[in-house]
Amino acid sequence: MRKPPVIYFDWMQLLDELETADNKLELMTLLHQGIAPDTENVRGRVAVRVVEIIHKWLDQATKYFQEQTQQGFAESEWIKAINLLRKRLTTTWQLGQMPFLPGNIVDQIDQEIEKYVQNLQQNMVESAAKHEITGRLASFLRNNPISLIKEPFMIPKQEVPN
Numbered sequence: 001m002r003k004p005p006v007i008y009f010d011w012m013q014l015l016d017e018l019e020t021a022d023n024k025l026e027l028m029t030l031l032h033q034g035i036a037p038d039t040e041n042v043r044g045r046v047a048v049r050v051v052e053i054i055h056k057w058l059d060q061a062t063k064y065f066q067e068q069t070q071q072g073f074a075e076s077e078w079i080k081a082i083n084l085l086r087k088r089l090t091t092t093w094q095l096g097q098m099p100f101l102p103g104n105i106v107d108q109i110d111q112e113i114e115k116y117v118q119n120l121q122q123n124m125v126e127s128a129a130k131h132e133i134t135g136r137l138a139s140f141l142r143n144n145p146i147s148l149i150k151e152p153f154m155i156p157k158q159e160v161p162n
Contacts, residue, residue: 004033011046019053029155036100047105061088094153117148
């Protein structure tokens, strides 16, 4: 059983692992349970690393979404892609809400992700309007926006053996 991070090395090791992990739930749980770094300098370096991961995840989520939607307009496929993108954006937002991050950093991350989502939505609608003659795709995107679901991270309950 892994333990939540306590020292700088633990935080950085866990964040490095989280950056490329497929199943982020366990690692996010450990991060949210971790003991906040004890100095301003260390908290700042960990916060910088969190922001780097957030930028990478946003880029990856967008690229994956574009790959999934390149085949054309099949409504069911677009719905699946939008739902997956929303889930990835929510996970990214949750990373930026870690309890040890300073309030101003949390606010900046929140605003940055919100702006990113709005720009993505606007660019997709504009692109669809230019490239798809019937207007179905642009209408679909307006009616099914890529919205950020600000759902707080919930630490899963531990099963207690009987």
